[in-house]
């Protein structure tokens with residue numbers, strides 16, 4: 212029963228990783244941008260949520276409703292005014308620019324706030340759980356996060372495959388120049404893509420804050436989890452990202468079942484094994 | 500627009516479409532300066548290109564490729580139904596990918612995609628590239644019908660005979676300069692040959 216419990220927790224944790232990783236996957240799949248500040252933006256979102264929760268005295272879920280759209284706008288602007296300019300120069304410049312953003316965010320947070328770990332006051336939600344039987348109980352919090360992750364991925368998939376703008380996103384991902392000559396404003400489409408990615412990062416940031424404590428330097432460690440989920444699942448594939456997140460979550464929770472300190476390492480090992488055996492990931496696919 | 504390999508034909512078309520900025524000079528459409536109009540907005544102004552190598556979107560279905568053509572469509576007669584009328588085989592394969600289509604079919608999709616924007620000026624770059632003669636013939640047979648709808652076509656073609664046969668006006672490009680212009684019937688074949696291979700130093704406006 213201990214193992215069943217671990218499997219359930221692992222899958223649920225995987226939902227969080229998938230939610231967190233899908234923005235990274237999207238930005239890479241569409242604009243070939245590896246956003247090294249991805250984890251730091253998540254941490255920034257967590258702090259913003261903390262400020263909203265304590266400042267306005269609202270529950271965690273409400274803060275997410277503010278932080279996500281706000282980050283969407285931030286994402287559009289960051290893409291149009293910072294990342295796009297570096298893309299016009301070279302891919303290496305883009306890498307350096309996002310690395311720079313990462314450092315700026317970390318140090319900005321450190322400067323303005325304390326280096327101490329903090330956590331989101333998630334109130335009654337934190338302790339509430341389904342009691343499946345005497346040994347197995349599932350926290351509401353992790354179920355909600357998992358459900359949000361799945362809903363976000365399904366919506367994103369529908370947007371890309373059905374919506375007119377989603378079609379433009381796929382076209383721009385395929386061939387930027389060809390998209391331009393059929394009339395697609397590629398820079399705007401890139402901005403929209405970044406907006407979606409940042410909104411999902413914000414949701415993941417709030418969810419991370421509910422799960423565990425955070426500090427200004429937590430971003431890079433989280434970024435590694437997102438990378439691992441994306442690579443395990445297959446770059447550019449949303450369902451792959453969900454699968455990758457779940458596999459990573461499972462590996463970590465099952466690993467820590469063996470030995471508490473083995474959890475994160477188990478995740479890295481699974482990642483390395485997949486990378487060695489299936490370098491294109493488990494579900495390699497284009498964005499479609 | 501005719502000219503040898505590397506004469507600058509594609510570069511000219513791409514500049515008109517807005518993918519390159521001219522180093523000097525202006526681009527005008529109906530007398531208004533569009534030199535600084537971004538490429539995607541030139542589509543709305545009526546300039547639409549069928550690029551060299553077709554450049555279809557591999558992760559999109561045939562119909563999605565066509566629909567993208569109407570991203571900034573002007574109002575006009577061309578829509579999905581009309582394109583399917585022109586190329587009836589497409590309707591049955593609308594949901595499938597374009598990567599499995601033959602070269603000629605892919606070229607037809609690229610043309611259909613451009614028509615969806617209701618162009619005033621259609622830029623066709625090497626329609627015949629890599630296609631069997633019979634297929635090329637079928638594509639060329641279609642051009643008069645397009646012209647009859649009122650659009651203009653700027654055609655880039657390596658096959659000089661073919662180009663001169665279908666066009667009202669021909670230009671020969673050499674090293675980025677127009678060496679010869681005129682109605683095809685007024686151009687002597689030796690004259691065209693000289694301009695094509697750069698045997699004559701005469702340039703348009705340069706007298707002679």
Ligand SMILES: Nc1ncnc2c1ncn2[C@@H]1O[C@H](COP(=O)(O)OP(=O)(O)OP(=O)(O)O)[C@@H](O)[C@H]1O
Pocket residue numbers: 502503504505506507508509510511551657674675676
């Ligand atoms: N006006 C110009 N000034 C300077 N360089 C030019 C000019 N036009 C074209 N070029 C250069 O010449 C080269 C060949 O140009 P382009 O591809 O347009 O030729 P093309 O006629 O389309 O050749 P092909 O028949 O092989 O398709 C390119 O490197 C391009 O940058």
Ligand SMILES: [Mg+2]
Pocket residue numbers: 508509510551625
């Ligand atoms: Mg060319």
